Amino acid sequence: MPDSNPSQNAVSPVTSGFLDRLAGILNPGQILSSKAQREAYAWDNTGIRAIPDCVVLAQSSTEVAKVLRLCNEMAVPVIPRGAGTGNVGGALAAYGGVVLSTQRMNKIVEIANNDRLAVVEPGVINGDLQTALSGYGLFWPPDPSSSRSCTIGGNIAMCAAGPGAVRFGVTRDWVLGLQAVLADGTVINTGGRTSKGVVGYDLTRLLIGSEGTLAVVTQATLKLAPKPQARRLSRAVFSSVQDATKAVAKLMTVGSPPSAIEFLDGASLNLLRNESDLLIHEDGCAMLLLEVAGTAADVESQAQEVNSCIATFSPLEQTPPVGIEEAQEVWAARYELSPILKKLAPKRVNEDVVVPVSKLNLLIEGVEEIATEIDIPIINFGHAGNGNIHVNLLVDPDDPVIMAKVKPALGRIFKLVLQLGGSLSGEHGVGTQKRDYIEWEVGDDSLKLQRNIKGVFDPKGIMNPGKIFPNV
Amino acid sequence: MPDSNPSQNAVSPVTSGFLDRLAGILNPGQILSSKAQREAYAWDNTGIRAIPDCVVLAQSSTEVAKVLRLCNEMAVPVIPRGAGTGNVGGALAAYGGVVLSTQRMNKIVEIANNDRLAVVEPGVINGDLQTALSGYGLFWPPDPSSSRSCTIGGNIAMCAAGPGAVRFGVTRDWVLGLQAVLADGTVINTGGRTSKGVVGYDLTRLLIGSEGTLAVVTQATLKLAPKPQARRLSRAVFSSVQDATKAVAKLMTVGSPPSAIEFLDGASLNLLRNESDLLIHEDGCAMLLLEVAGTAADVESQAQEVNSCIATFSPLEQTPPVGIEEAQEVWAARYELSPILKKLAPKRVNEDVVVPVSKLNLLIEGVEEIATEIDIPIINFGHAGNGNIHVNLLVDPDDPVIMAKVKPALGRIFKLVLQLGGSLSGEHGVGTQKRDYIEWEVGDDSLKLQRNIKGVFDPKGIMNPGKIFPNV
Numbered sequence: 001m002p003d004s005n006p007s008q009n010a011v012s013p014v015t016s017g018f019l020d021r022l023a024g025i026l027n028p029g030q031i032l033s034s035k036a037q038r039e040a041y042a043w044d045n046t047g048i049r050a051i052p053d054c055v056v057l058a059q060s061s062t063e064v065a066k067v068l069r070l071c072n073e074m075a076v077p078v079i080p081r082g083a084g085t086g087n088v089g090g091a092l093a094a095y096g097g098v099v100l101s102t103q104r105m106n107k108i109v110e111i112a113n114n115d116r117l118a119v120v121e122p123g124v125i126n127g128d129l130q131t132a133l134s135g136y137g138l139f140w141p142p143d144p145s146s147s148r149s150c151t152i153g154g155n156i157a158m159c160a161a162g163p164g165a166v167r168f169g170v171t172r173d174w175v176l177g178l179q180a181v182l183a184d185g186t187v188i189n190t191g192g193r194t195s196k197g198v199v200g201y202d203l204t205r206l207l208i209g210s211e212g213t214l215a216v217v218t219q220a221t222l223k224l225a226p227k228p229q230a231r232r233l234s235r236a237v238f239s240s241v242q243d244a245t246k247a248v249a250k251l252m253t254v255g256s257p258p259s260a261i262e263f264l265d266g267a268s269l270n271l272l273r274n275e276s277d278l279l280i281h282e283d284g285c286a287m288l289l290l291e292v293a294g295t296a297a298d299v300e301s302q303a304q305e306v307n308s309c310i311a312t313f314s315p316l317e318q319t320p321p322v323g324i325e326e327a328q329e330v331w332a333a334r335y336e337l338s339p340i341l342k343k344l345a346p347k348r349v350n351e352d353v354v355v356p357v358s359k360l361n362l363l364i365e366g367v368e369e370i371a372t373e374i375d376i377p378i379i380n381f382g383h384a385g386n387g388n389i390h391v392n393l394l395v396d397p398d399d400p401v402i403m404a405k406v407k408p409a410l411g412r413i414f415k416l417v418l419q420l421g422g423s424l425s426g427e428h429g430v431g432t433q434k435r436d437y438i439e440w441e442v443g444d445d446s447l448k449l450q451r452n453i454k455g456v457f458d459p460k461g462i463m464n465p466g467k468i469f470p471n472v
Numbered sequence: 473m474p475d476s477n478p479s480q481n482a483v484s485p486v487t488s489g490f491l492d493r494l495a496g497i498l499n500p501g502q503i504l505s506s507k508a509q510r511e512a513y514a515w516d517n518t519g520i521r522a523i524p525d526c527v528v529l530a531q532s533s534t535e536v537a538k539v540l541r542l543c544n545e546m547a548v549p550v551i552p553r554g555a556g557t558g559n560v561g562g563a564l565a566a567y568g569g570v571v572l573s574t575q576r577m578n579k580i581v582e583i584a585n586n587d588r589l590a591v592v593e594p595g596v597i598n599g600d601l602q603t604a605l606s607g608y609g610l611f612w613p614p615d616p617s618s619s620r621s622c623t624i625g626g627n628i629a630m631c632a633a634g635p636g637a638v639r640f641g642v643t644r645d646w647v648l649g650l651q652a653v654l655a656d657g658t659v660i661n662t663g664g665r666t667s668k669g670v671v672g673y674d675l676t677r678l679l680i681g682s683e684g685t686l687a688v689v690t691q692a693t694l695k696l697a698p699k700p701q702a703r704r705l706s707r708a709v710f711s712s713v714q715d716a717t718k719a720v721a722k723l724m725t726v727g728s729p730p731s732a733i734e735f736l737d738g739a740s741l742n743l744l745r746n747e748s749d750l751l752i753h754e755d756g757c758a759m760l761l762l763e764v765a766g767t768a769a770d771v772e773s774q775a776q777e778v779n780s781c782i783a784t785f786s787p788l789e790q791t792p793p794v795g796i797e798e799a800q801e802v803w804a805a806r807y808e809l810s811p812i813l814k815k816l817a818p819k820r821v822n823e824d825v826v827v828p829v830s831k832l833n834l835l836i837e838g839v840e841e842i843a844t845e846i847d848i849p850i851i852n853f854g855h856a857g858n859g860n861i862h863v864n865l866l867v868d869p870d871d872p873v874i875m876a877k878v879k880p881a882l883g884r885i886f887k888l889v890l891q892l893g894g895s896l897s898g899e900h901g902v903g904t905q906k907r908d909y910i911e912w913e914v915g916d917d918s919l920k921l922q923r924n925i926k927g928v929f930d931p932k933g934i935m936n937p938g939k940i941f942p943n944v
Contacts, residue, residue: 114721114830137725159670170668172677173645188918194826196642196858196898198631198681199906200914200940201922205644205677209670226725249586253609253698255767295727295777298770305767354666358586386668426668434671442672446660450673452928456921468672 012096013076014053021074022056025066030057030104041099044084044091045146046433047347047397052079052093059104061179061187061218068216068462069185071098077465078183080212082123082154085146087350088431090158090211095466100216102153108132109219116224117176117193122153122217129222139227141168144427156217159209161427163260166252166385167293168225170427172208179219180207183458193221206453211429212464214457228259228293232303232321233330236310237284241265244286245360247313248384251290252357254309256302259293262334263384265364267371271379272333275340280333281316286364288384289331292321337381345394349406351413354388355422366416367391374409376402388426414440430468439470484568485548486525493546494528497538502529502576513571516556516563517618518905519819519869524551524565531576533651533659533690540688540934541657543570549937550655552684554595554626557618559822560903562630562683567938572688574625580604581691588696589648589665594625594689601694611699613640616899628689631681633899635732638724638857639765640697642899644680651691652679655930665693678925683901684936686929700731700765704775704793705802708782709756713737716758717832719785720856723762724829726781728774731765734806735856737836739843743851744805747812752805753788758836760856761803764793809853817866821878823885826860827894838888839863846881848874860898886912902940910942 022031032038032055042051058064071078077097084091093099106123113136120129126140126147133139142155143162154160156178161170168174177191190203207215238244248261264272266285272278280287288310292302303321310318322330341348355363364380371378382389391413395402414424414437424434424441439447451469454461494503504510504527514523530536543550549569556563565571577593580601584590585608592601598612598619605611614627615634626632628650633642640646649663662675679686710716720733736744738757744750752759760782764774775793782790794802813820827835836852843850854861863885867874886896886909896906896913911919923941926933 112828112830113725114718115828116724117828159674161668165668169645170670172674173641182921186917188921189915190918192895192913193828193893194859194895194898196633196637196826196855196860197895198642198897198899198901199895200902200910200918201686201925202631202644202674202677202681203918203921205674209674214673226727226729229727246586252588253585255698255701256770257698295773297773297777298728301767301769305769354668356584356587356589356665358584383668387666388668421665423664423666423669423671425670426666427670429670430672438672441664443661445658446662446672446675449654449660449675449928453673453925456924456928 012053014098018074018076019054021070025070026056026063030059032057041081041084041101044086044089046087046089048089048092050092050094052099053096055099055101057101057104061181064100064181064216064218065185065187067100068181068183071462072183072185072460075460075462077462079464080157080216082151082157083125083149085150086154086158086431087428088433090429090431090464090467091154094432102151105218111136113138115193118222118224120152120220120222122151122156122220124152126150126152126155133224134227137227138224140222141174141225142171152220153217156208156220157210157212158429163262163383166261166383167257167259172205174223175204175208175220176223177221178204178207178217180215180217182215183460183463191221195223209429211431211467213454213468214463230296230299231259231291231293231324232299233324233327234290234303234307234321235319235330236288236290236315237281237317238286238313238315239283241286241361241364243313244288245358247288247310248360249357250309250313251306252385254305256292256294258290258306258385260289260291261383261385262289263287263381263389264333264337265380267377267379268337268381271340272336276336278332278336284316287333289334341379341392341394345396347397349393349395349397351391351410352382352388352426352428353391353413353417353422353424354386354426355417355420357385357387359420359422360384360387360389362420363389363417367413370409370412374405376405376409386426387422432466435468435470438468484525486570490546490548491526493542494539497542498528498535502531504529513553513556513573516558516561518559518561520561520564520566522564522566524571525568527571527573529573529576533653536572536653536688536690537657537659539572540653540655543934544655544657544932547932547934549934551936552629552688554623554629555597555621557622558626558630558903559900560905562901562903562936562939563626564904566904574623577690583608585610587665590694590696592624592692592694594623594628594692596624598622598624598627605696606699609699610696612694613646613697614643624692624694625689628680628692629682629684630901635734635855638733638855639729639731644677646695647676647680647692648695649693650676650679650689652687652689654687655932655935663693667695681901683903683939685926685940686935702768702771703731703763703765703796704771705796705799706762706775706779706793707791707802708760708762708787709753709789710758710785710787711755713758713833713836715785716760717830719760719782720832721829722781722785723778724857726777728764728766730762730778730857732761732763733855733857734761735759735853735861736805736809737852739849739851740809740853743812744808748808750804750808756788759805761806813851813864813866817868819869821865821867821869823863823882824854824860824898824900825863825885825889825894825896826858826898827889827892829857829859831892831894832856832859832861834892835861835889839885842881842884846877848877848881858898859894904938907940907942910940
């Protein structure tokens with residue numbers, strides 16, 4: 001876990017010769033090189049700071065191609081960056097180089113409502129796109145919690161998701177095609193404007209989730225869905241994680257699966273009992289927050305089906321489904337938890353592991369055991385329908401004594417996740433934060449293959465070096 | 473379009489030395505080398521015949537690895553083959569070599585209904601899996617028309633789909649992870665058992681649709697969906713393709729999109745008027761066959777919503793929605809069309825192009841123009857909700873005079889498809905049949921990149937040579 005920029009102690013690849021040539025490609029306002037300017041691009045959601053050697057504000061795919069060609073020629077690392085809302089250091093110049101910001105490439109190029117697609121530049125904010133689409137009765141399903149500030153380019157780079165993934169899937173399911181620039185400046189187009197297409201290899205999906213290590217996405221054709229007209233929300237409290245887990249597994253087999261199944265573990269509920277005014281059943285060890293979405297005509301029957309299903313798993317408490325206007329109250333536990341965590345441990349370690357739904361209770365049990373052993377509070381909550389749990393260790397990562405205990409504990413948690421048939425990340429990605437663990441999950445042979453694929457796209461290794469892959 | 477096996481005129485790579493070493497790996501019954509035995513693997517759905525030099529019936533991933541290692545060492549081409557139901561020659565030894573059949577690897581390894589997943593070997597028949605799943609109230613959505621005989625391995629190799637894709641998506645949306653063997657015998661695992669996962673590159677999707685040119689899939693973990701409890705079917709006839717197209721575009725924005733929107737053009741309707749007893753409105757130039765699927769509770773309201781939507785686009789005729797027991801009658805046009813085509817032109821040329829939904833009418837108009845010019849009947853029908861149209865040229869591909877006219881006409885159709893923002897194949901793939909055209913769609917730079925990716929997986933080029941990529 002690098003927490004500073006090692007290149008600041010080494011010779012910077014961004015020489016005055018490089019900056020001179022950059023000035024020949026871009027306007028002066030597009031090149032940020034003062035310390036104050038560069039510091040504005042030194043952060044993301046990890047709390048790590050890494051000041052880039054230079055920041056470039058590209059305005060078109062042609063400019064991106066020119067910048068990459070120059071960087072490739074002069075072996076200067078390039079770190080593509082959207083809004084900096086990532087959780088694994090993916091958009092940080094942790095090893096020096098040029099941050100290539102797409103924030104000025106923020107045009108919604110086209111909304112073709114009859115073809116249920118939109119063409120956007122990578123710097124478009126997720127929430128701005130949703131606003132533009134709502135007039136057409138459409139939406140783009142990926143809904144990370146940062147949707148008001150994160151960019152579509154960032155969503156694509158990390159294959160972002162959110163609570164809605166349980167019903168609608170993740171970013172890879174909602175992109176039809178991409179325009180992307182390779183390290184040597186070559187512009188390619190992948191996929192297209194149709195919802196089917198099997199001509200050649202699936203480069204679209206290969207780029208989605210590749211964290212800026214293969215290419216820079218300069219335009220995306222997004223698949224859209226009809227926006228649900230209505231929602232119904234409810235809540236249930238269980239005496240054991242096992243009951244909640246069984247209910248989740250059963251819910252995933254009903255005719256119309258819920259549009260969100262959020263989970264809070266016993267530690268989360270204890271925290272809410274201590275730090276908020278919420279009344280939660282004293283024997284409650286797990287809470288499910290449920291949402292269904294659909295047409296006004298069918299949302300009522302969906303909600304009833306979900307509630308009937310829940311009732312068969314002996315909940316201690318269960319609310320009737322309510323409309324979106326009462327959501328704040330029914331889902332209060334989820335809304336109040338994050339601010340409490342931020343107050344108690346502003347720089348807490350948050351790992352977004354994922355296990356098969358039927359193994360959720362074993363994951364929580366195992367994590368509780370580790371928490372007790374190392375005497376550090378661990379709070380687990382997340383997107384239960386996907387088995388995607390945010391494991392929050394309430395520690396200060398800047399405290400070396402604590403972190404000496406945390407690192408081996410994390411290793412044990414990751415091993416448990418893999419034993420249960422899970423994955424180390426459901427939606428945050430690898431970046432710098434999990435690269436030391438990736439081999440545990442994918443294995444040596446696959447990792448070698450992936451390195452070789454990167455070599456095809458980026459022979460000189462200038463694209464976001466130090467991300468995804470461990471040092472060799 | 474190769475229609476014989478060129479290697480039969482050249483020196484076969486399958487030497488007696490190779491066969492001797494193969495006999496050291498497998499039991500005698502797993503190696504088929506007599507002409508009669510090899511002829512049984514010489515066909516697919518294209519009508520082309522290509523007799524392999526040898527057929528291997530592998531029984532495990534270990535055996536697949538041993539065979540590939542040997543073939544790689546001795547530079548013997550390997551053609552992976554499922555049930556031979558493909559439409560583009562993908563499973564044919566068109567350039568000689570060993571056909572590696574997965575038909576004996578037909579175990580359903582696991583059905584984990586609580587995790588909505590199944591683990592299968594590649595030789596499992598799609599329909600057999602559906603039968604096994606139906607007891608759990610689950611299904612695997614990919615539904616190619618060959619589902620009663622095609623294999624899951626073949627579905628994965630070609631990224632198969634069918635009418636249900638309009639609602640449920642295609643094979644790439646329903647695979648969680650793969651076990652696959654690379655050309656050198658290395659076994660890798662991709663993805664996993666969870667519905668989310670963003671650790672490393674998306675090798676799962678890279679392998680899906682790669683037509684056996686990168687690796688042999690030896691096990692697949694499939695994502696399952698709740699099986700719809702009920703269906704409602706209806707039919708509408710329009711006086712113009714444009715009206716039908718507009719109705720399709722609108723239908724794709726309703727709350728619950730139909731589970732099938734099948735289209736028949738004016739030429740299809742004329743054929744049915746002449747060759748069947750069906751009564752079709754005399755002014756009808758386009759027919760839509762519609763299906764909705766869901767719970768018993770919501771299927772009625774879905775069907776009403778679809779029918780109300782259709783009614784606003786001035787259909788000449790419109791049936792009320794009926795249950796599955798009356799489907800045969802309501803959808804008779806679709807069921808009767810294929811046998812008529814088979815009778816009139818048993819080896820007809822069938823191209824499964826795809827265009828954005830809003831461009832369907834321009835595609836049909838353009839194809840009609842070409843049909844008139846070359847004086848060859850062309851019948852268009854298919855999966856309208858995806859814009860995926862089967863363009864059927866009623867010709868005998870063995871007639872060189874006719875084919876001299878057909879080949880340039882196909883080129884014109886493909887150019888039209890690409891001008892309209894479409895793709896040359898929605899579900900059949902490239903194989904040998906469209907490899908001369910792939911560059912038109914993906915471009916020179918992407919094709920070069922794809923060749924280099926293949927080089928990473930298969931440096932010696934033994935995996936299904938001559939498929940997807942044009943000769944250089």
